[in-house]
Amino acid sequence: MAGQKTKIFDYTAYSLPTEGSAGFTGSWRSKRPVIVDAKCTKCNLCWLYCPEGTIIRVKGKIPIIDLTYxxxxxxxxxxxxxxAINMEDESKWLSK
Amino acid sequence: MVTINELTDDEFLLKGNSSCAGCGATMAIRWVLKILGKNTVLVMPAGCVSVFQGMFPASAFGVPVIDSSFGAQSSISAGLAAAYKVKGKKINIVTLAGDGGTGDIGLHAVSAAAERGDDVLYICYDNEAYMNTGVQRSSLTPYGAKTGTNPEGKMEWKKNLPLIMAAHNITYVATASVGFPFDLMRKVKKAASLSGFRYIHILTPCPPGWGTAENLAAELGRLAVRCGIFPLFEVEKGKLTLHKVSSRLPVSKYFEVQRRFEGLTEEQLKYIQSRVDEELAYLEQLEKITSKVSKAE
Incomplete structure (x- = not known):
């Protein structure tokens, strides 16, 4: 192998950053957050506090919630x- | 100061990981990584974080991670810091460990790394028990809390780890709580700008372990500070700065929402209140004394 450039990754197993490493975690949910547009002041505090980072902030617009995760x-x-966020029963949404 | 608009939209703790719903530690680590950015290497021992990191071939972190054996995290990050110094690269080496990994099992190596002054940012997320193995008592479990190994409530007081670390005379020691995200991020930013061994202790409420509703992580973090149970302070070059709470709430406010403190007697509550008052008075005295200290570099 002299003179040949080898990468360490050729010989080791390594994980890659993946969304949903525990699957579609949205299926764990029993209550669904729903944003009431009229009350939202677009302060993005929900985006900051979401432990998962499933809320996507859009500049000057109401944030979007990624219900897959x-x-x-x-x-x-x-x-x-x-x-401005109501937690609604998931069963109510399933029948819709 | 950190404002919400200057925070990056990039996520370094990716969604869909296996942490519990409403996890306080996920919240804190997400903010920490938002401040530090992608120029970061994480070293972590066994703990909640190494569980929700994910299984091969998926990783929930957008930055490189080294899983260490329990208790060896500081030694590994010390080696990494030395290696990067030789390579001439400026990279944030962050050790992420829980309260058990820092205060019980890893304390010898943490203390040694602090004494050597390795260029490492050590972040301890304190959920006050061994949570990922099913809530067992650690030395940082508070007085009166019920755990799997203490079904009648712990009878010993919580170990004051931040002050133990401050006694090592390291560059920077701070306590932070998930209830105050901007304060937490300011402290991380400050710590990242310094060199040497830096230690940040973050209180991260754990809804399943503490027996609370899932949506209370941030609120409990705030309550702990407002009741004086978890005082926020920074120690920089030997100088302690205490963040004073203007109107302190009685400690019972913090206990009544948690199932682990169920059945505390009046006497126990009185004892906790007096001890909390004493500890705050001690910190205030310490602030006064250390305000005159000026350590030469």
Whole structure:
């Protein structure tokens, strides 16, 4: 192998950054966060406090919640200063 | 100062990991990595964080991670710091360990690294028990809390780890809570700008372990500070700065929402209140004394 450049990654097993390393964690959810557009002040505190980072902030717009991975903990609803996030029962949405 | 607008949109703790819903540690680590950015290497021992890091071939972290054996995390990061110094690269080496990994099993290596002054940022996320193995008592479990190994409540007081680290005369020691994200991020930013051994102790409420509702992690972090149970302070070059709480709440406010403190008697509550008052008075005295200290570099 003299003179040949080898990378350490050729010989070791390594993990790559992956979204959903525990699967689609949205299936853990029993309550779904729903943003009431009229009350939202776009302060993005829900984006900051979400433990998972499932809330996506868009500049000057109402944040979007990624329901594929949202575990439904409700921290966003609890921290929202204008109480613009409601936690609604997931069963209500399933029948829709 | 850190503001919400200057924070990056990049995520370094990716969604869909296996942490519990409403985990306080995930919250804190997400903020820490947002401040430090991708120029970071994490070293972590067994603990909640190494569980939600994920299984091969998936990793929940957007930065390189070294899994160490339990208790060896400081030694590994010391080696990494030395290696990067030789290579001439400026990289944030961050050790992420829980309260058990820092205060019980890893204390010897942490103390040794602090004494040597290795160029490492040590972050201890304190969820006050061995949570990922099913809530067993650690030396940082608070007085009166019930755990799997203490079904009648712990009878010993919580070890004051931040002050133990401050006694090592290291560059920077700070305590932070997930209830105050901007304060936490300011401290991480400050620590990242310094060199030498830096230690940040973060209180990260654990809803399943503490027996609380899932949505209370941040609120409990705030309550712990407002009741005086977890005082926020920084020690820089021997100088202690205590963040004073203007109107302190009685400690019972913090206990009534947690199932692990169920069945505390009036006497026990009185004892806790008096001990908390004493510890705050001690910190205030320490602040006064150390304000005159000026350590030569």
């Amino acid at each position: 949202c575990k439904g903990c409700g921290v966003c609803a609890n921290e929202c200063p204008s109480k």
